[in-house]
Amino acid sequence: MKFLLYVMLCLNAFVVGAQTTSGSESTPPAERSGAAMVGRISGVLADSATAKPVPFATVALQSIDGKLITGATTDDKGAFMLEKIAVGSYRLAISFVGYRTRVVDKVVISAEKPELELGRIVVSADSRNLKEVEVVGQKTLIEDKGDRLVYNAEKDISNAGGTAVDVLRKVPMLTVDFNGNVQMRGNSNIKVLVNGKPSSIMARNLADALKQMPANIIKSVEVITSPGAKYDAEGAGGVINIITKKALQGANGTVNATVGNFNRGVGTSLNLKKKKVGLSLSTNVYQYRNIQQNQSTRTALVDGAPASILTQRTSMDNTGLGGYGEMSFDYDPDSTSRINFAANVWGGNFPNNSTVINRLTKPDGEELQAFRNETRFRNPYGNGQLDLGYTKTFRKSGVESPEQEFSFLTQYSRMPDNYFYDTDRYAMSEVVTYRERSTNYSRNNEFTFQSDYTHPLKFNGRKDTTSLKLEVGAKAILRYIGSEFRVERSDDGGPGFTPAPELSNDFTYTQKVYSTYASLRLDTKRKWGLNAGARLERTDIQGDFVTTQTAFTSNYNNLIPSITLSKGIKTHTVKVSYTQRISRPLIWYLNPWVNAADPKNLTTGNPFLSPELSHNTELSHSITTKKGVSINSSLYWRQTNNAIEYLSTVNAEGVSTTKPQNIGQRANYGLSLNGSGQPNKDWNLSGGIDLRYVDFTSPALNLRNSGWIWNVNMNTSYKLPKNYTIQVNGNYGSGWINLQGNYSGWYWYGISAKREIWDKKASLTLGMNSPFNRGVRQTGRQIAPSFTSEFNALNVTRAVRLTFEWRFGQMSSGGGKQTKKINNDDRSR
Numbered sequence: 001m002k003f004l005l006y007v008m009l010c011l012n013a014f015v016v017g018a019q020t021t022s023g024s025e026s027t028p029p030a031e032r033s034g035a036a037m038v039g040r041i042s043g044v045l046a047d048s049a050t051a052k053p054v055p056f057a058t059v060a061l062q063s064i065d066g067k068l069i070t071g072a073t074t075d076d077k078g079a080f081m082l083e084k085i086a087v088g089s090y091r092l093a094i095s096f097v098g099y100r101t102r103v104v105d106k107v108v109i110s111a112e113k114p115e116l117e118l119g120r121i122v123v124s125a126d127s128r129n130l131k132e133v134e135v136v137g138q139k140t141l142i143e144d145k146g147d148r149l150v151y152n153a154e155k156d157i158s159n160a161g162g163t164a165v166d167v168l169r170k171v172p173m174l175t176v177d178f179n180g181n182v183q184m185r186g187n188s189n190i191k192v193l194v195n196g197k198p199s200s201i202m203a204r205n206l207a208d209a210l211k212q213m214p215a216n217i218i219k220s221v222e223v224i225t226s227p228g229a230k231y232d233a234e235g236a237g238g239v240i241n242i243i244t245k246k247a248l249q250g251a252n253g254t255v256n257a258t259v260g261n262f263n264r265g266v267g268t269s270l271n272l273k274k275k276k277v278g279l280s281l282s283t284n285v286y287q288y289r290n291i292q293q294n295q296s297t298r299t300a301l302v303d304g305a306p307a308s309i310l311t312q313r314t315s316m317d318n319t320g321l322g323g324y325g326e327m328s329f330d331y332d333p334d335s336t337s338r339i340n341f342a343a344n345v346w347g348g349n350f351p352n353n354s355t356v357i358n359r360l361t362k363p364d365g366e367e368l369q370a371f372r373n374e375t376r377f378r379n380p381y382g383n384g385q386l387d388l389g390y391t392k393t394f395r396k397s398g399v400e401s402p403e404q405e406f407s408f409l410t411q412y413s414r415m416p417d418n419y420f421y422d423t424d425r426y427a428m429s430e431v432v433t434y435r436e437r438s439t440n441y442s443r444n445n446e447f448t449f450q451s452d453y454t455h456p457l458k459f460n461g462r463k464d465t466t467s468l469k470l471e472v473g474a475k476a477i478l479r480y481i482g483s484e485f486r487v488e489r490s491d492d493g494g495p496g497f498t499p500a501p502e503l504s505n506d507f508t509y510t511q512k513v514y515s516t517y518a519s520l521r522l523d524t525k526r527k528w529g530l531n532a533g534a535r536l537e538r539t540d541i542q543g544d545f546v547t548t549q550t551a552f553t554s555n556y557n558n559l560i561p562s563i564t565l566s567k568g569i570k571t572h573t574v575k576v577s578y579t580q581r582i583s584r585p586l587i588w589y590l591n592p593w594v595n596a597a598d599p600k601n602l603t604t605g606n607p608f609l610s611p612e613l614s615h616n617t618e619l620s621h622s623i624t625t626k627k628g629v630s631i632n633s634s635l636y637w638r639q640t641n642n643a644i645e646y647l648s649t650v651n652a653e654g655v656s657t658t659k660p661q662n663i664g665q666r667a668n669y670g671l672s673l674n675g676s677g678q679p680n681k682d683w684n685l686s687g688g689i690d691l692r693y694v695d696f697t698s699p700a701l702n703l704r705n706s707g708w709i710w711n712v713n714m715n716t717s718y719k720l721p722k723n724y725t726i727q728v729n730g731n732y733g734s735g736w737i738n739l740q741g742n743y744s745g746w747y748w749y750g751i752s753a754k755r756e757i758w759d760k761k762a763s764l765t766l767g768m769n770s771p772f773n774r775g776v777r778q779t780g781r782q783i784a785p786s787f788t789s790e791f792n793a794l795n796v797t798r799a800v801r802l803t804f805e806w807r808f809g810q811m812s813s814g815g816g817k818q819t820k821k822i823n824n825d826d827r828s829r
Contacts, residue, residue, distance in 0.1 A: 039085045039109035043118035045078040045094065047125070049335070051393060053078025054123060057096035061107075064089055077467070077523075085109050092118075099123045142172060142630065142676035142686045148224045149173065149632060149674065153215065154245065155684075157717065157727050157754040160765035160803040163263065163288060164213035164242065169748055170715055170729055171221050172632075172674040172688040174240070182210070183736070184223070184238045185636065185670055185692060191234045193241045213324075214265060214284050216256050216805070219245045225636065226564060226577035226618050229519040229533030230452070230471055233560040233582045238616070245269075252809030260801025262289045262769075271809075278330035285323040291775075292316045294793035299363075300650045301786055306363040310600060310654040313357045322348025336393045347382040356598055360654050370428050375597040377421040385413040404456055411448040418442060421597040425493070432493035438503075440485040440593040444586075450475040469521040471533070474514075479586075481509040485593040506546035507592055509607065511584070514538045519562075527568030535560040539584065543607050545592070552608070558582055573622045583612040585644060589660045602657045610662050614640040629677035640666040645696070645739050650787035663739055664698035682719040688712070696739040703739055703784070710734045723756035741782035748776075748797065762806040770797040 041061070045054040059080045060071040069090065074080045092104040102123045109116060143150040151171045153159055159167050169176045176182050184190050222241040224231075231239060253270040267284030293315050300307045326344035333339070353376050360369040389409035418441050425434040452473035487503035490496055519533025541554040562579035591605040620634035643666035648658040670692030678684055695706040713731035720726065730749030735742065752767040770776070775796040782789045 038083075039087065039114035039116065041082040041085060041092075041107065041109070041116045041118065043080060044120050045074050045080065046120055046122050047099075048122040049125060054096060054099070057094060057099070057123070060093045060095075061085070062091050062093055064091065066091075077525075079525075087111055087114070094121065094123060096123070099125055142674060142688075148222045148241075151221045151223070153218045153220055156715065156729075157725055157752050157765055157767075159215040159218070160258075160752070160754070160763075160767060160801075160805070163215055163286075164210040164218060166750075166769075167215050167218050167221060168210065168240075169731060170713060171223060171240075172713070173223050173225065173672055173690060182240075184225070184240070185638065185668055185672070185690060191232065191239045193239060195244055196241055213242075214267060214286055216258075216267060216803075217244050217269075217282070217284070219243045225634075226579050226616055227562070227581075228531055228564070228579075229517040229535045229560070229562050230473065231535075232475070232515070233535055233537055233558060233580070234584065238581070252807065254805060254807050256803060256805040258286075258801055258803045260767075260799060262799035263287070263801050276332045278328075280328045281326070283323070283325040285321075287319055287321050289319045290316065291318075291796035292793065293796075294791055296789060296791035298650065298654065298656070298787055298789035300652055300654050301788070302652050304785075307652045308368065308654045309361050309363060311359045311361075312600065314354055316352070316354045318351045318353055320348060320350045322346070322350075338391045340387070340389050340391075342387040343385070345382070345384050348380075350379040350381065352377040352379065352597075354598070356600075358600055360600075371433070372426045372428070373423060373598060374426065375421060375423045377419075377597050379417075379419055381415075381417050383413065383415045385411065387411050405452075405454045407450075407452050409448075409450045409452075411446075411450075413444075413446045415444040415446075416442070417444065419593065419595065421595070423597050423599070425599070435490040435493055435497070436487065436596065436599075437489075437497065438485065438487045438593075438596065440483060440591075442483045442591060442593070443481070445480040447478040448476070466522065466524045471519045471521070472517065474516040476515075477511075477513040479509075479511040479513075481511070481586075481590070483507040483509075483591050483593055487594075487596070503594060503596075505548060505592065507607065508544045508546060509590060510540075510542045511586075512540045513584070527573075529564075529566040529568075531562075531564045533562055535562075537582070539611070543590075554610075556611070558613070571623050571625060575620045575622075576618070577620075578615075578617050581612075581614045581616060583614075583644065585609040585611065585660070589644065600655055602655065604657065604659045606659045606661060609644060609660060610642050612640050612642050612644055612662075614638055625677075627677070629675070631673070631675040633673045634671070636668070636670050636672070638668045643696075647701075647740060648782070648784065648787070650784075656787070663696065663703075664700060665696075667695040667697075669693045669695075683716070684718075685716045687714040694737050696737070698739060701739075701785075705737055705739050705742070707737050707742065708734075709736055723760065725754045727752045727754075740784050741780055743780040744778050746776050746778055746795075758806075761808065762804070765803045765805075767801050767803070769799040771800070774798050 043059075045057050045059070046052065047054055053074075053076070055074055055076045055078055057074045057078075057080075058071060059074065059082070061069045061082050063069060070082060070085075072080045072082055087109050090107040090109070092107055094102040094104070100123065102121065104118065104121065107116065107118075143152065149172055151167075153167050156167075156170065159170075165176060168174050168182055174182060174184055182190060182192075220243045222239075222243065224239040224241065227239045251272050253268065255268045257266045258264055263286070265284060265286030267282070267286075269280070269282035271281075272279045295313050296311070298310045298312075300310070324344065324346045326342070328340065328342040330338060330340045354373075356373040356375070358369065358371055358373060359367065361367050387410070389407060391405065391407040394404045394406075418439075420437075420439050422437045423435070424432055427433050450473065452471070455470045457468040457470070484506045485504060487500040488497035489500055490498070515535060515537040517533060517535040519531065522528075522530040537558045537560065539554075539556055539558070542551070543553075544551040558580075560580045560582065562577075564575060564577040566573055566575040585606075589605055589609055590607045592607050594602055594604045596602050616636070616638050618634055618636040620632065622630070622632040624630045641664075642662045643664065644660050645663045645666075646658055647661050647663065648656050650656045670690060672688065672690040674686075674688035676684075676686035689710065689712045691708070691710040693706070693708050695704075697704050711731060711733035713729075715727070715729040717725060717727035728749070728751055730747065732747040733745055735745045737743070748770065750767060750769045751771060752765060754763055754765045756763050775794050775798065778793050778795065780791050780793075
């Protein structure tokens, strides 16, 4: 902690020094061309509110009486250049959609000064209220942003009324199974951010958390396969950043309601943004349903020979209820500062009730056990989070310096995450023979402090402009985790319960992560780009089984390098990158509570896990044509050491125990290809394929499993007359592989239709998932030294939902600066 405070003090001192000296910096004069009668005019266009460059604006050179002489368009850095200008007096007229026209008078080219550098020219957003506007051009569904791939979820009508699981199923490079488990190129250890900041609800159990996030609030999803040093090193597979919808300036809001057989919900949002103050409120209540049926046969092995055979038939039909509320408040004391406060609460109850018919026999068929297990499982969860931050943008030569910024951000979150089950065991004669109940009160308190500073440098020459950006920062994450679990049972099935102290305990766990980073971003006008940096992280861990008085400690340091080199060639971009990632096990993996709701299949955590460390290398190529077609391809290699996987062992009585373990090594070698485009102005088309070879190796367990797997996705929409839009989407996966087993393929498809009504202020969307089949069957086989097993599962996927959305109020362009919270991405670059 002392080290972190020292780094933060150094940052503050550096920032003060930068603010003191920034006003005295000047741009070197341009080299003279030597042509007395032919001159040149150059400059950079920037937004007056955000200080960011304004690309693709029109710069017209006019005579004093307003006649057009020549013109140019600003590049993606906001720079422009007018060449071969005769000696004389002129004026510049600068225009762009959404901005007020800016006129620069007294532009003079003389023999003594043929090259005129106008420096930074600011333009103001046109804040007139938007009335009825017909949008002709729009974002494509998939965008390649160089260091990330972006899926614009708000442009996809099939997401209406669904959950975040439905959204992520359509995102390139991601694979989502029927239970909502997410993998990025075959790796499930992924860091998921919400609006660029970590969310403890996502660290709890990603699959459940995604089911509880309505799709209506998601604007876009960013997939970052090679994160830079500014990101936390957490997440071996990469980073997913879910961007929620934000308000424009003015007063506006939405109301939405969904009815359906699997998804139901109602929500509303209200946004107010004025000159210095911004307020946003939103709330949503929702239900979701899950239906599964499966059958499995498992053979227990002792010294390689069959000892018993367990057959199970399971059926589940559960409906969960949840909701969330969020409030954010922004205040701008002046044009360069912002103070932001945000609070959000998530909560609900996820039941997982089941009926399981069990039959245990000897290998010769003699019956050892036959019973039915009725389980009532509840998971009441919650998450409360507070954010408070301050962001300062510095001035240089009287205007805001682009991207020169300091921020200090804080966050507190508390996540109660409780598990309760009651299980009754019935003999085949329908007599209760055994009862058990368990309570597990689990919580995670997390404090985060973060300080970041960005300092841009520019070097201007005649033929080339090189920009250099320095980013430095420090961060501290303090996690205090607790779990108290109790088990009681009735051995005769009667109403009286007695404690089982051997299955009960109190567990406390503290994890502290201190980090600091530095990175450099270099960009040239010749389209060379270099982003190199390193992040140093220190982790301290203390664990204590309070009841049994068993304690343990652990600490380690990690230096995480990252480097990305890119080159643009006309409409092509080639990039090569390398980074390391680390995955620290959190409460979901660590909690030693034993879930014995199914007495033949026990699951538990492992508090003695070590972190994963992965090496990620990628070579990628992207092209965007003038007609808007975008194609992104990449070759990648990922090797994870000390990999964490859930492994099962089975005893002679046929009881399986599953818990996470450090298995050894996991490697992925793959090729991904994604594309999007518009064959015409009404038709959007996108899709992708990912092919990879996976290799799991565990020398300690003497196990290895490997093979090829692939998945493909497609999404297309067409805009019809009279404000109708139809959309079809689908994906198919060949299955997946882990250390102990192989699983068959699966598919998912949907059809949607949308109608805009009330002068496009409201809409009705009808969505159907898998309308032509009730569900998808999946098979799998596991092999381990202590057992072999096969299963056949049916996941019910046929669903229909109708969503109504009404948008009210007025809005205008220009929402001021972007609010920063605990932010681990580098979107600002």
